[in-house]
Amino acid sequence: MSNDVEEFFRDCPGETTDVEKIVQQFIDRQRDSSGQLTRPIVCVTSGGTIVPLEQHCVRFIDNFSGGTRGALSAEQFLLAGYAVIFLNRRHSIQPFTKGFPSGQILDFLTDVLEPDAAPLHGVHVTESASELVSDCVSRAKEAAAQGVLLRIPFETLFEYLQCLRVISAELRPWGRRAAFYLAAAVSDFYIPWSSMVEHKIQSADLGDGLTLTLQKVPKMLGALRSEWAPEAFLISFKLETDDRILISKASKSIARYGVHAVVANILEKRKEVVQLVRPAAVASSGSCQPAANSGACHEASSEGVQVDEILRGKETFIEAPLVSRIVQLHEQYQQEANQ
């Protein structure tokens, strides 16, 4: 492992023993009597990491992300028969809540709950919302009952990367059956724990302004790909606001870290269209096959990569055609190992 990655983890606060146990137990539940996995496992990361500015954290830098993409993608992987480790920012959007109004539990409840005339139950869901709620709740309960969804919450960059490393180590023995779908918005910059002030930064001490000096976070994608879980299928994400640099930045992730595909997003258009960027050599082995009546794709070459454009089309959420394509590519990747 490179020195800066080692140094990062040496400096991290906290322990990860509990996460290790939970992930081991989850993977064990996916094994049949001969010890083999009954289904592929994907680690979906979701939501933004925070970077504390003080050890007793009052202020922090956050990355914009509600976690919608991660949550909806996790649902799609479950539908496709995967076991899902959902590494998510605490209180970000969860799978099976997409039909609910965003965020405000009380607005939702005052809209859908009403006192029941019958004395047996005090409160029930209004008839109009009943089908929607029933569907979401029953799908969530089904996933819980089957034991195919493991939710692990994080808040800080430190927690996120520590958990990701633990999950990688546990998935490593499963080779190409494992996949990583890194939709979380991870900070590129941070203040190392050991050089962070202990207490809240005092404005009075600072004259006219505050100067923060942040270090670059070591590139963990490279470590994941080359050392933590070298055979796992690895999908990373790139979010930009300027579409002139998007594809070239995605191409660099492929060239530098060897990821199998990059989902490239423009902030404002990300719910309608994404670009799936892959190394040209790998892309040639799988032709683009959009599902009938949903999604679409368009291939274009740029800097030694192949670009599929994935459109929401007639689907409610773009995550349906996107994950469908990823699953297809992951299947090809597993088959290639047997050839």
Add this chain to the structure above:
Amino acid sequence: MSNDVEEFFRDCPGETTDVEKIVQQFIDRQRDSSGQLTRPIVCVTSGGTIVPLEQHCVRFIDNFSGGTRGALSAEQFLLAGYAVIFLNRRHSIQPFTKGFPSGQILDFLTDVLEPDAAPLHGVHVTESASELVSDCVSRAKEAAAQGVLLRIPFETLFEYLQCLRVISAELRPWGRRAAFYLAAAVSDFYIPWSSMVEHKIQSADLGDGLTLTLQKVPKMLGALRSEWAPEAFLISFKLETDDRILISKASKSIARYGVHAVVANILEKRKEVVQLVRPAAVASSGSCQPAANSGACHEASSEGVQVDEILRGKETFIEAPLVSRIVQLHEQYQQEANQ
């Protein structure tokens, strides 16, 4: 208005015309046929402001705050007969949700909802959760029906301060009947809109690290107290992690900005105990009267101020004795004007 405050608002993005109309309509609903207010009005602010680092905002600095104190305090003011303008961080905790498990709507729903055997309603709340949910929902619906709770969401520091200024201007004509209870965690530092980069900051451009230079936010407490709504009863908040500096910092807010009281919190203990810091002169006019069996108070003098210690005691939430004391002080303040 001081130059730096004027400069801040000149540089703010966005408009506040809609907020102005909504607040005017809300205040009008609190007036009787002779035009007088039927009840006092308090503006409760809640949750943390964000400071964008880019105009197309991907990264931002946030202040730690779930909004529990503001939400629970708003409930207490409603119970005490106030009309409440609840200026809150979007998706922060709302009044009348304190009984709900924090945050995760799906966990809550899968815990409390179950399919109904009777075909009439598809989903109902489990019997065990029914009383709690019923109580919260009915109180929220009652406040909505009475028109005594106005919720205004904000996200950025810019939106928060623009809204606060609009609300102040609308409450100004009501003199001492109006109060401000500023529980929001407001950033002390920011990057002015006009000097902010447009697109996401690129790590590749930055060498080894990122240096952010933030300016101090002009002190709006002084502007609110002396110009925006000079007669309104003004409560500010101070949160520290280091208890050696808490009271002296609260005292400075009183000396510098003339606030009527400061609720001084230590991050780790804030749900059990707060210090209510007031100017010594005002404090002498009102003796501390803790409610029987709940809360407690203890007076001590420090740097020309009077300090009441307010304890949660046997109450479920410390906001009950805290707001009870604030309401008492606000009543005295209104009576003093008639003497």
